[in-house]
Amino acid sequence: MDERKPEGDAVVDQEVSRRGFLTATGAVAVGIGSGVPILAALASDGAAVKQDGPRWAMVVDTRKCAEQGDCNACTLKCHEVHNVPEIDSDRQEIKWVWKEPYKHAFLGQEQEHMREGLKKMPTIVMCNHCENPPCVRVCPTQATFQREDGIVLMDMHRCIGCRYCIVACPYGSRSFNWKDPWPRDEETNEAIDRPPNQEFPTRMRGVVEKCNFCAERLGTDQKPACVEACECQALTFGDLNDPESDVRKILDEELSQRRRPELGTNPHVFYLV
């Protein structure tokens, strides 16, 4: 599998070719309402893939997070380093890391005698970098793909905006760029708001994006941006295949849970509740 697929902004030619692809393949005519590829994707058995090399995972300690009240440091840092725009619209907003009430994050896992405070507890959510990612299976262009280390990435240049992946993801982890996230003035072509991180590519209207587990930071001394920003150390990132890693030590000692385990997607984000 190609680990070097680029992320980044695309040019007008690519917009035209993406539309051409849609027409040629009939993807528009099929539409995102077609359930066939989605159902096939969810028929996975969820078995973990054994492999050499790292398998990256995140542990979220919701207890430490809850002690910080309405802290949003992880979201702010993630969105800053990845040039995620702030769009004041429930329908159009772009989200990589955000909070949901526990009962929404863990749909079907609440029960009537659960503590009321827990049902409403804001819980950090993101892409789960599933072992069996349905989003990858339904993508007709391989714009979203899984690396050998388990990270599910986007190649923006290949994305045709069909949004099959958004329908296939049972966690709502993907956002669609309904408009240019960093628009330019039509007359001067000057950026209206400059993206905060000039070293990370911006996206364009018509593509899907999501958390990338800070793939660009792996192999450097840096932790994922959200982990770095979290002062209460509620977030731990590491290699599931390394018995000495912090994530393995935590998971060996603590009772953890994952979102929607019944779907067989085998998420790589674990929660301590």
Ligand code: SF4
């Ligand atoms: S959480 Fe959603 S977007 Fe992320 S890998 Fe799983 S199915 Fe794909």
Ligand code: SF4
């Ligand atoms: S919208 Fe999603 S499924 Fe469609 S091409 Fe882009 S990444 Fe693939």
